[in-house]
Amino acid sequence: MTDPLLESVVRANHELFMRTSDRVTRPLEELGLTLATAQALWAIDPDRPPPSMKVLAGRLYCNAPNLSFVVNQLVDRGLVERGTDPADRRARVAVLTGRGREIRKRAVDLLLRQSPFAECEPEELRHLAELLEQVLDRSAD
């Protein structure tokens, strides 16, 4: 009752993720980052309004205490500052510092270059992007 095609796709998805993680762990250390902090940094787009803790936790599929822990690491490293949302004074937002923007740029660049997808032709990438985004949209909660 298991679809071999589905199994192949899911396995490939997992393996591509793990392979990238494996390749990237060492170089990230030189930026003072772990995989968890790098992903959190990636999730803070400097060109958009700073996200609240709740929004960030949603993006990273983790819960509030975990996110608090990770953001603390970024704050300790001077990459992020906590702000207060004036519209809802309960909410804290994560704001990138100048150094945060710089390190984020380097971390994302590293993640992309080390990914097996980096060797794809533009045509393949276009195709993959379309298919994967479609799957993501369709499974949106």
Add this chain to the structure above:
Amino acid sequence: MTDPLLESVVRANHELFMRTSDRVTRPLEELGLTLATAQALWAIDPDRPPPSMKVLAGRLYCNAPNLSFVVNQLVDRGLVERGTDPADRRARVAVLTGRGREIRKRAVDLLLRQSPFAECEPEELRHLAELLEQVLDRSAD
């Protein structure tokens, strides 16, 4: 210098993995598994000769001590037994027990059903499988 298409693909791949992990953690607990032990179990194909610790560690992108720890959990739960490779008596192999085969089947089934890819049309799956396997092969070490 960052390719938006590449970024989109890498991000989608990561997100699909994390979303699956998130959905699957609770149900796996009912099988007595964590994500780490489930992945290890998945990596032991009952229809192939039992893999050595070294081979398993390679498949899971982890190092030897980590794998030892994870396999110990599977042994403690009665899902795996350690054997000795007669061709190289240094090497230990991971052999699924009867219960191991049963739980593995259920765990893999769960992983596939909960994956966002489960909602794909056969045509999409075929397409994705082809593209992703190609990326994997091309980046093989």
Add this chain to the structure above:
DNA sequence: GCCATTTACTTCGAGGCTCGAAGCACCTTG
């Protein structure tokens, strides 16, 4: 055949990640 080296694995200890429970501050509803 013997000893040094290499390989496969395990144990141990430290540190990072993740989570539930509990508590605080603020918002919202009546």
Add this chain to the structure above:
DNA sequence: CAAGGTGCTTCGAGCCTCGAAGTAAATGGC
């Protein structure tokens, strides 16, 4: 204004991961 809900943090426990060190077996040089 009171009661309940929401957003976040702290705390403690458990799991995951890794490097260092140690054991057993295979390999290579002599």
